[in-house]
Amino acid sequence: MKINPKYLHSIETLARVKNFRVAAQILCISQPALSKQIKNVEEAYEIEIFIRDNQGVTLSSTGKQVIDEIIALNRHIQKVDDHLNNISRSNFTSLSIGFGKSSYDFLPHYIRKFQNKHQNISISLSDICSHEQEEQLLSGSLDIGFMRKPISDTLSSIKVSSDEFVLAVSKDQYTNENVDGYLEKFNLLMMGNHSKSMMHIHTMALLKNRVYNITNISADIQTIITLILSNTGVAILPKKSILGIYDAIELIPFPEDTSWDIHMAWNPSRTSKSVDLFIEHVKGEYSHILNQSNAPAESSSLD
Numbered sequence: 038m039k040i041n042p043k044y045l046h047s048i049e050t051l052a053r054v055k056n057f058r059v060a061a062q063i064l065c066i067s068q069p070a071l072s073k074q075i076k077n078v079e080e081a082y083e084i085e086i087f088i089r090d091n092q093g094v095t096l097s098s099t100g101k102q103v104i105d106e107i108i109a110l111n112r113h114i115q116k117v118d119d120h121l122n123n124i125s126r127s128n129f130t131s132l133s134i135g136f137g138k139s140s141y142d143f144l145p146h147y148i149r150k151f152q153n154k155h156q157n158i159s160i161s162l163s164d165i166c167s168h169e170q171e172e173q174l175l176s177g178s179l180d181i182g183f184m185r186k187p188i189s190d191t192l193s194s195i196k197v198s199s200d201e202f203v204l205a206v207s208k209d210q211y212t213n214e215n216v217d218g219y220l221e222k223f224n225l226l227m228m229g230n231h232s233k234s235m236m237h238i239h240t241m242a243l244l245k246n247r248v249y250n251i252t253n254i255s256a257d258i259q260t261i262i263t264l265i266l267s268n269t270g271v272a273i274l275p276k277k278s279i280l281g282i283y284d285a286i287e288l289i290p291f292p293e294d295t296s297w298d299i300h301m302a303w304n305p306s307r308t309s310k311s312v313d314l315f316i317e318h319v320k321g322e323y324s325h326i327l328n329q330s331n332a333p334a335e336s337s338s339l340d
Contacts, residue, residue: 042114044074045107048086051075052104055093130309131159135170135182138258138278139200139299143326144183151318158311167235174304180312182302185235194302197323202243202295203276203288207268211287219289220249224270226261227251240273243291262286 051060051071061068079086086100096104136144148160163179171187173179187194204216210223227240252270254260261272266285279286301319303312 040110041074042111044078045111045114047071047074048078049104049108049111051087051094052096052100055095057094129155129158130311131161132311132315133161133163133178133180134315135163135165135173135179135184137164137166137170137184137275137299139198139275140183140277141282142277142280143198147319147322150322151315154318155311155314158314170302174302174307177304177307180303180307180309181315183299184302185297186300187302191304191306192302193305194300195320195323196298197301197319198299199296200275200277200299201290201297202239202273203279203290204271205262205265205274205279206271206287206289207265208285208287209268210271214289216289216291217247219271220244220247224252225249226264226270226272227253228257228261229253236275239295239297243273243293243295 047060047064047066050063051057054060054063057068057071061071064071075087084099084103085097086103087094088097134144134148148162152158152160165173167182167184170179170182170184171189171192174182174187174192175189183197186196204219206219206223210219212218214222225244228234228237254264258274258278261274262279262283264270265272266283276288279288301316303316308316
C-alpha cells in the first residue's frame with residue numbers, strides 16, 4: 038500500500054485529540070470517513086494503531102511505536118509543500134507592457150482586474166508606438182504589446198479592439214464642415230515625421246489628393262491636443278485617444294474607412310508564467326465583451 042499523506046495526517050490528529058468526533062470536525066470530514074481511513078491503514082499493514090473504548094481512543098503499543106515517525110513525516114510533507122509553493126511564487130516575474138493611445142478605453146480595466154487576482158505580479162507600462170513595441174518584443178525588453186498587428190512572423194497576436202482616424206477640431210472652430218473644408222481652412226498639426234510610424238504613414242495616405250497645410254510639431258499627442266484646444270490648428274488622431282476625454286474637441290469622421298485592428302502581441306519564445314497568465318486573462322475578458330456585445334443582436338433577431 039502506498040502511504041496516503043491525508044491518512045497520516047488523520048492518524049496524527051486522532052492521536053492528539055483522542056476522539057473521533059472532534060478529530061473529524063478538525064479534519065472537516067465525517068466520522069465514518071475518518072474511521073474508514075484509519076481502518077484502511079491498519080488493515081493494509083495488519084496492525085492496530087488505536088484502541089477503541091467507551092472513553093474514546095488511545096494509541097496501542099504499536100501505535101506508540103509509529104506515531105513519532107508519522108508526525109515527523111507529516112512535518113516533512115508540509116515543509117516540501119511550503120517549499121514548492123515558494124518556488125511557484127518566485128516564478129511569477131514582473132510584466133513589461135507596451136501600449137498606444139488606442140488602448141486607453143480597455144487596457145486599464147484589463148490590468149485592474151488582473152492585479153486583483155494576481156497581486157504578487159508587478160506591471161510596468163510604457164506608452165510607445167507600434168513599431169517600437171514590435172522591436173522591443175523581439176529583443177525581449179517588452180513582454181506584451183497592445184499595438185497594430187505585428188509585421189514579424191516571430192510574434193503571436195490576437196485582436197482585442199479596433200480604432201479609427203478622425204479629424205480633431207476645437208469646438209471654437211467647429212462649423213459643421215466636412216474633413217476637406219477644415220483641412221483647407223486650418224493648419225494641420227502633425228508630430229515630427231518618423232519613417233517607421235504607422236500613424237504617420239496612414240495619415241499621409243489619408244491626405245493624398247487633399248488640400249492641406251502641415252505644421253510639424255516635434256512632440257507627442259498631448260502637445261497636439263493642447264494646440265487644438267488653443268485653436269492653433271486641427272489634427273488627424275486616433276479616435277480613442279480623445280473620445281470621452283476632451284469635451285471641447287469635435288471629432289470629424291472621414292468619408293472613407295480609416296479603421297484598424299488593435300492586437301495584443303507577445304513573443305512565444307520569451308514567455309513566462311506571468312505572461313501566460315496575462316494572455317489568458319485578456320483572452321477571457323475579450324471573449325466576455327464579445328459575448329455581451331453580441332447578445333442584444335441575437336435577441337433582436339428573434340423578435
